[in-house]
Amino acid sequence: MTDLDALAGLIRADSAARGRTISRLGYFCAPFRPVSGPFSDRVIKVYRGLDDRAELDRLAEAHDAYVAALKGAGVPMPDTEFHLVPVDGVTVPVVVQEALPEDALMRPRMQAGTREETLAMMSASGEVIARFWLNTRGSETRIGFHPSIRNFAIVEGEAVFFDTFPPLIGYSREEMGRLLLVFSDSRLMRTLGPLMKRRVTGIQDEWYSAPETLVGLVGSACRLRPEHAEAYLAWGRDFARDRMSPWAEEALPGLQEPPRLPGYWTGVRRLLGLQGEPNV
Known part of the structure; x- marks a missing residue:
C-alpha cells in the first residue's frame, strides 16, 4: 500500500531532495525519480492541485477507468497508480509509476x-x-x-x-x-x-x-x-x-x-x- 505521507514529503521537498528530474519540458508536469527511499524504483508525476474536490474525485475515477481500459485493450504498461495527496492544505493529483529503463x-x-x-x-x-x-x-x-x-x-x-x-x-x-x-x-x-x-x-x-x-x-x-x-x-x-x-x-x-x-x-x-x- 502506497505511503501517502511519504509521497507528500517528496512533493514538498525541493528538487535536490526529490531526486533527478526525468524531463523538464512537458505540458502537464516535470516527472522525477527519487534517488532513494520507498519510491526509488518509481517515477513521480505531480500535477496542479485544485480546490474542487468533486472534480478531483471524478479525475481519480477516470484515471482508474482509463488504466483499466488500456490494459483491457492489450496495451502494455508499467505498474501505474493514481493518488490524491493532501499537501499543505491543497489536494494534488499524483501518478506513481514503475520506472522504465x-x-x-x-x-x-x-x-x-x-x-x-x-x-x-x-x-x-x-x-x-x-x-x-x-x-x-x-x-x-x-x-x-x-x-x-x-x-x-x-x-x-x-x-x-x-x-x-x-x-x-x-x-x-x-x-x-x-x-x-x-x-x-x-x-x-x-x-x-x-x-x-x-x-x-x-x-x-x-x-x-x-x-x-x-x-x-x-x-x-x-x-x-x-x-x-x-x-x-x-x-x-x-x-x-x-x-x-x-x-x-x-x-x-x-x-x-x-x-x-x-x-x-x-x-x-x-x-x-x-x-x-x-x-x-
Missing part, C-alpha cells in the same frame, strides 16, 4: 538507431496502436489514446506505453479542452489559454482518431529522422492497409508525404517553449 525510451532510441532499428520500433509501437483501436472499436464510452513516440519505451522488442494523464475516457470534447487548460504546468498557458480556447481544445482531436494516431506517429518519426522519411511513409501505408484496415482509407492520404504538426499545436508549443522532450 532510461535507455528504453523510444524517442532517444529513434534518434540514435539505424533505419532498420527505427522501423522495428515503429512496428512495435504500431502494433500497440492497432491493438488499442481494434479492441475499443464500437465502445459506447468516449475514449482516446496518445501514442506518440515520446510516450513509448521499447523493452525487449515490445512497445510499452506510459502516458495516462489526462485520462482520455469519459470526458466530452469540451470537458477535455478545459482539463488541458486547468492542469497545464504553464502559468502563461493557463492565463492566455482561455483566449485561444478553440486551439487548445483542438489539441486532443488526434488522440480520439484511430487514423490520426497512426499518421501522428509517422509524422513524429519523419521529423526526428528526415533522412528516413520515405521509409517511414512506406511503412505507414503498408501498416494502415495490413493492420488498421478499418481506417486505412482515412489514414492513407496523410501518409503520402511527411505529415506536419497542426498549426494549433505548433502555436501552443511555441507558447510553452516545448521542443518535444520525452514525457516519461
Whole structure:
C-alpha cells in the first residue's frame, strides 16, 4: 500500500531532495525519480492541485477507468497508480509509476538507431496502436489514446506505453479542452489559454482518431529522422492497409508525404517553449 505521507514529503521537498528530474519540458508536469527511499524504483508525476474536490474525485475515477481500459485493450504498461495527496492544505493529483529503463525510451532510441532499428520500433509501437483501436472499436464510452513516440519505451522488442494523464475516457470534447487548460504546468498557458480556447481544445482531436494516431506517429518519426522519411511513409501505408484496415482509407492520404504538426499545436508549443522532450 502506497505511503501517502511519504509521497507528500517528496512533493514538498525541493528538487535536490526529490531526486533527478526525468524531463523538464512537458505540458502537464516535470516527472522525477527519487534517488532513494520507498519510491526509488518509481517515477513521480505531480500535477496542479485544485480546490474542487468533486472534480478531483471524478479525475481519480477516470484515471482508474482509463488504466483499466488500456490494459483491457492489450496495451502494455508499467505498474501505474493514481493518488490524491493532501499537501499543505491543497489536494494534488499524483501518478506513481514503475520506472522504465532510461535507455528504453523510444524517442532517444529513434534518434540514435539505424533505419532498420527505427522501423522495428515503429512496428512495435504500431502494433500497440492497432491493438488499442481494434479492441475499443464500437465502445459506447468516449475514449482516446496518445501514442506518440515520446510516450513509448521499447523493452525487449515490445512497445510499452506510459502516458495516462489526462485520462482520455469519459470526458466530452469540451470537458477535455478545459482539463488541458486547468492542469497545464504553464502559468502563461493557463492565463492566455482561455483566449485561444478553440486551439487548445483542438489539441486532443488526434488522440480520439484511430487514423490520426497512426499518421501522428509517422509524422513524429519523419521529423526526428528526415533522412528516413520515405521509409517511414512506406511503412505507414503498408501498416494502415495490413493492420488498421478499418481506417486505412482515412489514414492513407496523410501518409503520402511527411505529415506536419497542426498549426494549433505548433502555436501552443511555441507558447510553452516545448521542443518535444520525452514525457516519461
